[in-house]
Amino acid sequence: MIVMEDVYFSYPSGVEALREVNLxxxxxxxxxxxxxxxxxxTTLVKHINGLLKPTKGRVLIDGVETTKVSVAKLARKxxxxxxxxxxxxxxxxxxxxISFALKNFGYDEKxxxxxxDWALNLLDLKEYRKVSPFMLSGGERKRVALxxxxxxxxxxxxxxxPTIGQDHRQKERLRQFILQLNxxxxxxxxxxxxxxxxxxxxxxxxxMRQGRIIAIGGAKEILTNENxxxxxxxxLPEIAKIFKGLEDFGFPRNVIxxxxxxxxxxxxxxx
Amino acid sequence: MSxxxxxxxxxxxxxxxxxDPRAKFxxxxxxxxxxxxxxxxxxxxxxxxxQVPLVLMAKVQKEWVRSxxxxxxxxxxIFAMNLLSLYFYSGYETFGSVLERxxxxxLRFIVLIQTFSIFFLTTSPDMLGLAxxxxxxxxxxxxxxxxxxxxVPVLAEEAQTIMDAQxxxxxxxxxxxxxxxxxxxxxxxxxxxxxxxxxSLELAExxxxxxxGANKNRTNLYVLKMERKDVLLILISLxxxxxxxxxxxxxxxxxxxxxxxx
Numbered sequence: 001m002i003v004m005e006d007v008y009f010s011y012p013s014g015v016e017a018l019r020e021v022n023l024x025x026x027x028x029x030x031x032x033x034x035x036x037x038x039x040x041x042t043t044l045v046k047h048i049n050g051l052l053k054p055t056k057g058r059v060l061i062d063g064v065e066t067t068k069v070s071v072a073k074l075a076r077k078x079x080x081x082x083x084x085x086x087x088x089x090x091x092x093x094x095x096x097x098i099s100f101a102l103k104n105f106g107y108d109e110k111x112x113x114x115x116x117d118w119a120l121n122l123l124d125l126k127e128y129r130k131v132s133p134f135m136l137s138g139g140e141r142k143r144v145a146l147x148x149x150x151x152x153x154x155x156x157x158x159x160x161x162p163t164i165g166q167d168h169r170q171k172e173r174l175r176q177f178i179l180q181l182n183x184x185x186x187x188x189x190x191x192x193x194x195x196x197x198x199x200x201x202x203x204x205x206x207x208m209r210q211g212r213i214i215a216i217g218g219a220k221e222i223l224t225n226e227n228x229x230x231x232x233x234x235x236l237p238e239i240a241k242i243f244k245g246l247e248d249f250g251f252p253r254n255v256i257x258x259x260x261x262x263x264x265x266x267x268x269x270x271x
Numbered sequence: 272m273s274x275x276x277x278x279x280x281x282x283x284x285x286x287x288x289x290x291d292p293r294a295k296f297x298x299x300x301x302x303x304x305x306x307x308x309x310x311x312x313x314x315x316x317x318x319x320x321x322q323v324p325l326v327l328m329a330k331v332q333k334e335w336v337r338s339x340x341x342x343x344x345x346x347x348x349i350f351a352m353n354l355l356s357l358y359f360y361s362g363y364e365t366f367g368s369v370l371e372r373x374x375x376x377x378l379r380f381i382v383l384i385q386t387f388s389i390f391f392l393t394t395s396p397d398m399l400g401l402a403x404x405x406x407x408x409x410x411x412x413x414x415x416x417x418x419x420x421x422x423v424p425v426l427a428e429e430a431q432t433i434m435d436a437q438x439x440x441x442x443x444x445x446x447x448x449x450x451x452x453x454x455x456x457x458x459x460x461x462x463x464x465x466x467x468x469x470x471s472l473e474l475a476e477x478x479x480x481x482x483x484g485a486n487k488n489r490t491n492l493y494v495l496k497m498e499r500k501d502v503l504l505i506l507i508s509l510x511x512x513x514x515x516x517x518x519x520x521x522x523x524x525x526x527x528x529x530x531x532x533x
Contacts, residue, residue, distance in 0.1 A: 046435065051435045051438060072441045072443045075440065075441050076441070079439075080439040082432070082439070084432075086465070087429070087433045088440065088462060090457065090458045090461035100442075104442055104443070149440065152441075
C-alpha cells in the first residue's frame with residue numbers, strides 16, 4: 001500500500017513541485033495520474049520508489065517510510081519505467097539489458113535466465129534477444145525498457161507516459177497488457193496525457209494541477225466533469241464530448257468508453 | 272552531478288559578470304597555464320587563495336561551493352592515485368614529500384575547476400559567442416563552441432535522469448571497492464554519450480532545414496567594447512604569467528615540509 005501524508009517537495013532550484021499531497025493507493029489498484037505539463041506527476045511517482053524524498057510530510061510503502069530505506073531496496077517492490085527508454089538502455093544486447101536489474105538484485109544465474117526468458121516472451125521481444133537495443137525502433141526500445149523492469153516482478157508497476165510514440169496496435173497491446181498486470185493483483189500506476197487511452201482502461205484517476213492533487217475518483221466521474229478536467233488542462237474524451245452534446249436528447253452523460261457508447265446508441269436506435 | 276552546477280551560467284548582476292568575456296578569457300588562459308606550470312603545493316595554494324575574492328565579487332559563492340563539493344570525489348580519486356603511484360614508483364625519499372606532492376596534484380585539479388567555474392558562472396554563452404565572433408574566428412566554429420557550452424546544463428540534467436532511471440533498476444552508486452565504483456558509472460555514461468551523439472545529429476539536421484549558413488555576412492545586435500577594468504584584468508593576468516614564469520625558472524620553491532622542519 002502506498003500512503004502519502006501531507007507531502008511537500010521543492011527542487012534545489014527552489015521550484016515547489018508538490019504541495020499538500022495526500023493519497024492512499026491500495027494493493028491491486030489501477031491508478032492514472034493526469035494533469036498539465038509541469039503539474040508534478042513525474043515528481044510524484046519518483047517519491048514512490050524513493051528517488052526523491054519529501055521536503056515535508058511522509059511517504060510510506062507498505063508501512064515503511066521511504067527516507068529509511070535505499071532506492072535499490074524499494075525498487076524491488078516498486079518498478080518505475082521512465083518515460084524515455086534512451087535514458088536507461090546501455091547494454092550490448094537486449095538480453096543483457098533485461099538482466100541488468102536482476103544482477104543488481106543478486107538473483108542467481110538460473111533464476112536470471114528464467115526471468116529474462118519470461119520477460120522477453122511477455123513483451124514479444126524473443127527475436128531481439130541478441131540484438132543491440134540501440135538498433136531497435138522507438139516503440140521496441142520502450143518495450144525493452146518495460147521488460148527490463150517487469151523482469152524482477154515488482155508488486156507495484158509505475159509507467160511514466162507509456163503510450164508516447166506507440167502506434168495504434170502497440171497501444172492496444174499495451175492496454176491489454178496493463179489490464180492483465182492489474183488482474184494479476186499488481187498495483188499499476190500510469191502517468192499520462194492520453195485521455196483516450198485512460199478512457200478505455202477505466203482506472204481510478206488522480207488529477208494534478210500545480211503540484212496539488214485536485215481530484216481523485218473513477219474515470220467516468222472525472223473524465224465527464226468538464227470544469228474539473230479543464231483545470232488540469234486535460235481534454236474530455238471524444239466519446240464524452242459527443243454524449244455531452246446529446247444530453248438534451250436524454251442521453252446519459254457518464255459515457256466515456258467506445259463500446260459502452262455503441263451499446264447505448266444501439267439500444268436507443270433499436271428501441 | 273553537482274560538479275556541473277559550477278559551470279552553469281548564473282545571471283547575477285556583479286562587476287565580474289559585466290566584464291568583457293575576452294578579458295576574462297585571457298585571465299582563464301593565464302590561470303590555466305600557470306596552474307599546469309607548477310606542481311608544488313605553495314604556489315598552487317596561492318593560486319587557489321587569490322581567486323577566492325573573485326568568487327565573492329561575482330556573488331556566486333553558493334554555486335562555487337557546490338561545484339567544489341561535487342568535485343570532491345574526483346579530488347579524492349586523484350589524491351589516492353597520486354599517493355599510490357608516487358609511493359611505489361618514484362624516488363621520493365620521505366612519505367611527507369610524497370604526501371605533499373599528492374596534495375599538490377589534487378589542489379591543481381581543484382584550482383582548475385575553480386578557474387573554469389568562475390569563468391562559466393559569470394559569462395553567458397551568448398556573450399562568449401559574441402567574443403569569439405569579434406575575434407574574427409569563423410562563425411561556424413563560434414557556433415559549434417557556444418552550442419557545446421550551452422548543452423552542458425542539458426547534459427547535466429540528462430545525467431541526473433539517467434542516474435535516477437538506473438537507480439530505479441537497482442543500481443547502487445555508492446559502496447563497493449574502487450573498481451566496482453568505476454564500473455557503476457558505465458550504465459550512466461553509455462546512455463549519456465549515445466544521447467549526446469544522437470542529439471547533435473538531430474540538431475545538425477534541424478539547423479540545415481532552417482537554412483543555417485545561408486547568409487555569409489552576419490551582423491550582431493550587440494557589439495563588445497573593452498573598458499578600463501577589462502584592460503586592467505588583462506594586465507594583471509599578464510603580470511601573474513610573467514611572475515610565474517620567472518618564479519618557475521629562477522626560484523627554488525620550498526616545500527611545506529622543508530619549512531616546517533627547518
